[in-house]
Amino acid sequence: MPRPSRPEDAPGLPARRAALRLLDAVLRRGDPLELALHGAAQGLSPADRALVHAIVAETLRHLPDLDALIDSATRQPLPPDAKARMVLRIALIQVLALGTAPHAAIATALPLVDGGPRKLVHGVFGTLTRANPVLPSPPTLPSEVATRWAGQWGEAMPKAAAQAYAQRPPIDLTLRDATETARWTEILGGQSFAPGHVRLSESASIPDLPGFAEGAWWVQDIAASIPARLLGRGEQRHVLDLCAAPGGKTMQLAAAGWRVTAIDQSQKRLERLGENLTRTGLSADIVQADLRQWAPEHAADAILLDAPCTATGIYRRHPDVLHRIGPRQIAELAELQAELLARAAQWLKPGGTLIYATCSLERAEGEEQIAQFLSGHPGFTPRPATAAELPGGIAPTDQGWIRTLPDSLAEQGGTDGFFVARLVRSTKP
Numbered sequence: 376m377p378r379p380s381r382p383e384d385a386p387g388l389p390a391r392r393a394a395l396r397l398l399d400a401v402l403r404r405g406d407p408l409e410l411a412l413h414g415a416a417q418g419l420s421p422a423d424r425a426l427v428h429a430i431v432a433e434t435l436r437h438l439p440d441l442d443a444l445i446d447s448a449t450r451q452p453l454p455p456d457a458k459a460r461m462v463l464r465i466a467l468i469q470v471l472a473l474g475t476a477p478h479a480a481i482a483t484a485l486p487l488v489d490g491g492p493r494k495l496v497h498g499v500f501g502t503l504t505r506a507n508p509v510l511p512s513p514p515t516l517p518s519e520v521a522t523r524w525a526g527q528w529g530e531a532m533p534k535a536a537a538q539a540y541a542q543r544p545p546i547d548l549t550l551r552d553a554t555e556t557a558r559w560t561e562i563l564g565g566q567s568f569a570p571g572h573v574r575l576s577e578s579a580s581i582p583d584l585p586g587f588a589e590g591a592w593w594v595q596d597i598a599a600s601i602p603a604r605l606l607g608r609g610e611q612r613h614v615l616d617l618c619a620a621p622g623g624k625t626m627q628l629a630a631a632g633w634r635v636t637a638i639d640q641s642q643k644r645l646e647r648l649g650e651n652l653t654r655t656g657l658s659a660d661i662v663q664a665d666l667r668q669w670a671p672e673h674a675a676d677a678i679l680l681d682a683p684c685t686a687t688g689i690y691r692r693h694p695d696v697l698h699r700i701g702p703r704q705i706a707e708l709a710e711l712q713a714e715l716l717a718r719a720a721q722w723l724k725p726g727g728t729l730i731y732a733t734c735s736l737e738r739a740e741g742e743e744q745i746a747q748f749l750s751g752h753p754g755f756t757p758r759p760a761t762a763a764e765l766p767g768g769i770a771p772t773d774q775g776w777i778r779t780l781p782d783s784l785a786e787q788g789g790t791d792g793f794f795v796a797r798l799v800r801s802t803k804p
Contacts, residue, residue: 390416390423391483394430394465395458401435401695403456408432408695434468435694436540439515441467444508448499459496462487466500477504513541520687520697527738528780536690536736536781544691545788546575548592549600549623551630551655559586566787569604569766571627572597574788590655595623597766598688598779598793602679602732605760605777605797609633612676616659617666617719620644622651624679625659633677635659638666666715674724682712684733684740688779688792709739716748720755725802729755732795741794742776754801 397415400406408431416424434441441464446452453460466484469475481500485493514537516524521533550559553571560566562585565573574597586592603624606614609632619625619637621644628635629652637659639645645663652659662669685700685708686693716731723729731748733740749755759775768784771777777795784790 385483385486387479387483388486390419390426391430391465391487393419393423393427394434395461395487397427397431398434398461398465399456401431402461402698405699407699408435408693429473430465430468432694433472434464435698437468437472437510437514438464438698439517440510441471443515444503445499448502449495458488459492459499462496463499466496467503470504471508471510513537516540517697519701523702524736528736532780532782535785539691539781539785539789540694542691542789543578544596544791546578546581547595547597547600548573548575549595549627550592551590551626551657553630555591559592562586568597568768568784568787569600572600572766588654590657593623593626593651593655595627596689596791598769598783598790599623599734600627601765601769601777601779601793602681602730602795603627603631604764605730605795606633606677606679606728607631607764613673614677614679615671615675615719615722617678617680617715618683619659619681620648622648624681626651626655626657628679629657629659630655636662636671636675638662638664638669640665666718670718671722675722675727676724677728677730678719678723679730679732680715680719681732681734682715682740684708684712684735685737686734687736688734688794690736691789691791705737705739709737709744712740712744713747716744717752720748720752720800723800725800727800728758729798729800730795731798732793734791734793736780736792741778741796742774745776745796745798749798754803755798756801758797758799760795760797 393416397411400411400415401408412428416427445460445463462484466480469480470477485497488496516533516537524533524536550556550571556567556570560573563573563575565575567573581587581594611632611634614628614633614635616625616628616635616637618639620639620641625635625637625648637648642663645661649661685705686696687700690696731745735741757775760771760777762770779790779793
């Protein structure tokens with residue numbers, strides 16, 4: 376049921392109430408931003424829903440810097456989850472990042488603390504906005520994240536991650552027909568780093584672009600296209616695409632001539648996959664199932680496991696992951712990944728290829744996961760990626776894995792953070 380507006384709600388106030396609910400859901404409950412948005416913004420118009428998303432996403436992107444401003448204007452630090460702090464974050468980000476006039480921001484902020492410290496919120500907001508503060512660029516990463524990434528990748532990595540955080544992520548397209556790369560690059564006015572890829576030179580309304588309606592391409596970060604690229608041409612061999620929705624890799628595999636069985640647990644995400652297949656004119660068998668209980672009737676020639684992960688590699692697009700994910704979540708997901716890898720290994724024909732991928736910047740979900748798998752599965756050996764198989768500017772590691780970091784393709788707009796490994800099952804029993 377949509378939440379009715381209160382009689383006293385001023386214009387714009389319902390959207391700010393929803394933003395407060397959404398920020399609380401992410402920071403206090405640990406809910407993913409995109410999933411929590413539906414519940415928090417029920418009853419709002421599409422324009423107001425977009426505003427709610429923008430307020431909260433930008434608040435999360437600049438959270439450490441907003442909190443530093445707030446703390447500079449209070450005698451004692453407010454608790455992290457205090458309503459006054461949450462409301463001040465929302466009010467300040469509108470002024471400092473979204474272009475809202477201060478009087479409009481505070482007018483829709485004070486009603487959010489009815490029965491609470493209105494005078495405190497009003498005073499802190501006024502003190503700060505009169506000083507004309509500017510948010511630093513690049514934004515400051517949460518200290519726990521910066522420390523964790525520096526420990527895994529070195530001190531330069533969090534600095535590169537912050538720089539990438541300040542930039543709008545580029546839009547990459549994967550083409551249904553890689554032989555038409557030059558044609559679509561010219562039509563769309565972009566640049567290409569690999570056959571079947573176009574990076575747009577500026578943001579655009581995706582459905583309005585040439586080629587969308589006829590399904591000539593789909594949106595997919597270039598790093599996310601690497602796992603399917605490493606399987607090459609299918610020649611009507613059978614591949615299992617595990618955790619397949621919303622379908623970018625499924626479509627890549629189908630376009631490359633594989634017979635694809637796409638499995639995912641989410642019915643809603645599978646519906647989107649089906650819509651994408653219909654638009655592109657590609658086909659795959661779709662199965663809704665939990666991989667921990669499901670098993671195929673016959674062994675497959677190849678398996679692509681894009682495993683559930685923390686998604687820290689897509690923090691530029693989803694800033695909530697930097698505030699929801701910590702050591703506990705990383706450990707829990709690494710345990711699930713190990714379970715799914717072990718199950719998938721049983722479903723592969725001798726001589727078949729297994730691709731393991733995660734959109735994570737955590738070694739526990741990538742390098743360490745594969746090292747652990749290989750130590751317990753002597754029948755599998757790595758098949759290193761080659762430079763010829765990869766987009767320009769992305770090179771395999773010394774071990775033959777693919778690891779994209781915040782400085783990958785930095786001069787061209789960057790990439791999502793990904794880990795990809797290719798393994799081959801022995802033909803010997």
